[in-house]
Amino acid sequence: MDVLELAGWISLVLLAIGALGALYRIVFGPALLDRAIAVDVLLIALSSGLTVWMALHESLHFIMLVVVASLIGFISSTTLARFTVEGAQANQTEPEPKQRPMGDGGR
Amino acid sequence: MSITFDSWLDLVAAILLVVGTSLSAVAGFGLLRFPDVLSRMHAATKPQVLGLLLALAGLGLAVGSWKILPVLLVAWLMQLITAPVSAHMVGRATYRSHHLNPKSIAVDDLAKVVKEQDRLDAEQDNNPPAG
Numbered sequence: 001m002d003v004l005e006l007a008g009w010i011s012l013v014l015l016a017i018g019a020l021g022a023l024y025r026i027v028f029g030p031a032l033l034d035r036a037i038a039v040d041v042l043l044i045a046l047s048s049g050l051t052v053w054m055a056l057h058e059s060l061h062f063i064m065l066v067v068v069a070s071l072i073g074f075i076s077s078t079t080l081a082r083f084t085v086e087g088a089q090a091n092q093t094e095p096e097p098k099q100r101p102m103g104d105g106g107r
Numbered sequence: 108m109s110i111t112f113d114s115w116l117d118l119v120a121a122i123l124l125v126v127g128t129s130l131s132a133v134a135g136f137g138l139l140r141f142p143d144v145l146s147r148m149h150a151a152t153k154p155q156v157l158g159l160l161l162a163l164a165g166l167g168l169a170v171g172s173w174k175i176l177p178v179l180l181v182a183w184l185m186q187l188i189t190a191p192v193s194a195h196m197v198g199r200a201t202y203r204s205h206h207l208n209p210k211s212i213a214v215d216d217l218a219k220v221v222k223e224q225d226r227l228d229a230e231q232d233n234n235p236p237a238g
Contacts (some may be wrong), residue, residue, distance in 0.1 A: 001119070003114075003117055003118055003121050004117045004120060004121050004124075004169060005126050006121070007120075007121030007122070007125050007166065008121075010128075011125055011127075011162075012128075014125070014129050014131060014132040015128050015130040015131050015132070017131075017132040017135050017136070018131035018132045018134050018135035018154065019131075019132075019135065021132075021134070021135025021136060021137075021138045021139045022109060022134070022135060022138055024138070024139060025139070025147070027136040028150035030191055031144055031206050033144045033197055033200055033203060033206060034138075034144055034147060035195055036193075037147055037148050037151045037197060038138055038146070038151070038156065039149045040133070040151060040193065041131070041134050041138060041154065041155075044131065044134075044154050044155050044158065044159060045131050045135075047159060047162075048127065048128050048131055048154065048159065048162045049120075051124075051159075051162040051163060051165070051166045051196035052124055052128065052162065052165075052166075054166055054169075054170075054199075055120060055162075055165055055166045055170070056169075058169060058170050059140070059170075060170065060175060062179070063175070063178050063179075063182070065215045066163075066182050067178065067181055067182045070134065070159070070182050070184075070185045070186035070189065070190065071185045072182070072188065073186075073193075074189035074190065074192050076191035077193040077196070077197055078192060078193045080194045080197075080200075081193070081196035081197045081199065081200035082196060083198070083199045084200040084204050085199065085203045085204060088176050090196070091238075092141055
C-alpha cells in the first residue's frame with residue numbers, strides 16, 4: 001500500500017471523529033451558539049475531506065468547492081450570532097416598562 | 108535505488124495530511140469535552156486555519172504542480188479572512204447573551220464597556236429625542 005493511500009485512510013478516520021463530535025454538538029448542544037460553532041467544524045471537516053480525496057486521486061476536481069466553502073462558510077454562524085444577540089437584548093428589555101418612571105405613559 | 112525525490116514528497120504530503128486532519132479530530136474532542144461556548148470556540152477554530160493550511164499544503168505536494176499554488180492560496184486566504192469575522196460575532200454574542208460562567212474568566216475588560224453602553228442605552232430610552 002502506498003504511503004499516501006495509508007495517510008489518506010488515517011486522515012478520513014480522523015475527519016470522521018471530528019465530524020462525529022460536531023454532529024453530537026449540533027444535535028445535543030445546549031445553546032444555539034454551540035450549534036453554530038459545530039456547523040463550522042462540520043463544514044471544515046467536509047472541506048478537508050475533499051482535500052484528502054483530491055490528494056489521494058491527484059486531481060483537482062473539487063478545489064472550487066473548497067474555495068467556495070471557505071468563502072461563504074462564515075455567513076451561517078455570523079447570522080446566528082447576530083440573531084442570538086438581538087433575541088437576548090429583546091428578552092432583557094422586556095421587563096423594562098415596570099422600571100420606567102411614571103409620567104411618560106402613553107408612549 | 109528505491110527512495111526517489113517523488114517518494115519523499117509523497118511522505119511529506121502524507122504527514123501534512125495526517126497532521127492537518129488530526130486537528131479536526133482534536134476539534135471534535137474539544138466540542139465534546141469542553142464545558143462552555145468560549146472554550147468550545149477555542150477548540151473549534153484550530154482546524155479552520157491551521158488544519159486547512161496543512162491539508163492544502165499536503166494536497167499541493169501530492170499533486171506536485173506549481174500551477175495549483177494560486178488556487179490553494181486563495182482557498183486558504185479566504186478562510187483566513189472570514190474565520191475571524193464569525194469568531195468575533197460568536198464571541199460577542201456569547202458575552203452579550205450571558206452564555207458563559209463569569210467565574211471562569213480571570214480578567215474581564217469587556218464588562219466595563221458593556222455596562223457603560225447599557226447605561227447610555229437606558230438613558231436614551233428614558234430621554235427619547237424630541238420629534
